[in-house]
Amino acid sequence: MGIDNQFLLIFSSGLFVALAASFLGAFVVAKRMALVGDVLSHVALPGIGLALVFGYDPIYGAAAFLLLAAFGTWFIERKTELPPEAIIGTFFTATLALGVILVPNEELFESLFGNLFAIKPQDAAIIMAVSFIIFILTIMLSRRLTIGIVAPDLAKSAGFKPDLSYLGFLLLFALSVALGIKLIGSVLMGALTILPAVSARNFSWSLKSFLSFSVILGLIMTGAGIFISNYFNFPPGPTVILTGIIFFVISLLFKK
Amino acid sequence: MAEPILKVKDVSVSFDNQEVLKDISFSVNEGDVLAIVGPNGAGKSVLFRVLMDFIPYDGEIKWRNDVKIGYVPQKFFEKSELPLTVREFFVLKSKNLFFKDKKFSDSVSHELKSVGLDPEILDKQLAHLSKGQSQRALIAWAILxxxxxxxxxEPTAGIDLAGEDTIYNLLHKMKDERGLTVLIISHDLNVVYRYADSVLCINKERICFGPPKRELTGENIKQLYGESAFYQHGH
Known part of the structure; x- marks a missing residue:
């Protein structure tokens, strides 16, 4: 099996998706939102369905629904003080149901688990550019996010606005999930986000090492996963996640 | 007399239609130590949150314009998923998270020493500090x-007496050396006698306010903590 253009496009856009997702994932895990993130990613489904029905690229439909869900979660959490998993859980079943109705049957499976559509060069360019922007914005938000997670009251006392950085974080997270829909699939994007971080957490000794290892592991598991999937002709999404699980098991050995 | 640094007038707070604080009024002069006392659930921490404008309230709170608040929360290092080091915890307060800033780290070391912590502690993980160390680290963070x-x-429990004693000496030293105005929620009336210039007793509403020696009468304390309260005033 030769290395063709399609493989290169998948490989490079996959790495950029992993860059953004795994960096954000460190904060998702730190905020104990791993399952929230997982469920949030399924909200993409009706968006994908609607985009397909109206002939748009599914990424845009997914992005619109995810951003809306992220904002909705933030807003309802603020208003009601319900925990985010309850809010997201409430919407999840509804959006999944809606998604199953809206997404054409033959494309449903792939929207959930990736490998849906061939990646065109301009898709890859957009995915890479937006992922990189998400990555940079997350770096800029890191300090505020961290203090908001560790000690929200201290953050407020020092003049931070933890509420707003949380919203920024949710929106960035939603976007990064949307970018991974084509390659990894909406169900598995949640896993790509948290797997590197939970593995990195097992052997990091500081914030800096935690964030760096999350990103490095995210890149390695995605790169290796896509290579393996290409070689054996597996779909990339599940292969990437299974590669990540191997890293997680290895990381357990480091845990004292 | 100079303008007070803080004036609070008729402040009330309710959660879900339940009044947590009712018509609280007091004022604090610059450089004073005000102790806030009251039983559990009296609204002391809520009062702090109101003073820092974290939650909505009725009434009037007026800080002097040049006021800059440092806050030492009661508890902090709950088990966190973030493996933050002490150094990183302090760096969160600077503008540069990812770059070294010599001037900033010098002032961090300085503040650590002033609360009696060895700067070697900077490389430890926050979660690995003892309770006394975290308390001091939090004070250093606040005064940075x-x-x-x-x-x-003030934490209700968890710090041994020797440690507690030095924390108060420390606060006192800071007040003297830096002219800090200190508002302290305290659970120890002896401490209040020794260190506070004035005391505010609350149990949802104000029970007393003024110099501790005048206000902490047996009757006020009974009203504050209930009939069963045992209190011995030690000089």
Whole structure:
């Protein structure tokens, strides 16, 4: 099996998706939102369905629904003080149901688990550019996010606005999930986000090492996963996640 | 007399239609130590949150314009998923998270020493500090950047007496050396006698306010903590 253009496009856009997702994932895990993130990613489904029905690229439909869900979660959490998993859980079943109705049957499976559509060069360019922007914005938000997670009251006392950085974080997270829909699939994007971080957490000794290892592991598991999937002709999404699980098991050995 | 640094007038707070604080009024002069006392659930911490404008309230709170608040929360290092080091915890307060800033780290070391912590502690993980160490680290964090008001929510338990004693000496030293105005939620009336210039007793509403020697009468304390309260005033 030769290395063709399609493989290169998948490989490079996959790495950029992993860059953004795994960096954000460190904060998702730190905020104990791993399952929230997982469920949030399924909200993409009706968006994908609607985009397909109206002939748009599914990424845009997914992005619109995810951003809306992220904002909705933030807003309802603020208003009601319900925990985010309850809010997201409430919407999840509804959006999944809606998604199953809206997404054409033959494309449903792939929207959930990736490998849906061939990646065109301009898709890859957009995915890479937006992922990189998400990555940079997350770096800029890191300090505020961290203090908001560790000690929200201290953050407020020092003049931070933890509420707003949380919203920024949710929106960035939603976007990064949307970018991974084509390659990894909406169900598995949640896993790509948290797997590197939970593995990195097992052997990091500081914030800096935690964030760096999350990103490095995210890149390695995605790169290796896509290579393996290409070689054996597996779909990339599940292969990437299974590669990540191997890293997680290895990381357990480091845990004292 | 100079303008008070803080004036609070008829402040009330309710959660879900339940009044947590009712018509609280008091004022604090610059450089004073105000102790806030009251039983559990009296609304002391809520009062702090109101003073820092974290939650909505009715009434009037007026800080002097040049006020800069440092806050020491009661509890902090709950088990966190973030493996933050002490150094990183302090760096969160600077503008540069990812770059070294010599001037900033010098002032961090300085503040650590002033609360009696060895700067070697910077490389430890926050979660691995003892309770006394975290308390001091929190104070150092609060005074980093030179606030002129310190809000100190004293922990109810967990710090041994020797440690507690030095924390108060420390606060006292800071008040003297830096002219800090200190608002402290305290659970120890002896401490209040020794260190506070004035005391505010609350149990949802104000029970007393003034110099501790005048206000902490047996009757007020009974009203504050209930009939069963045992209190011995030791000089």
């Amino acid at each position: 950047g030179h606030p002129n008001v310190l809000l100190f929510d």
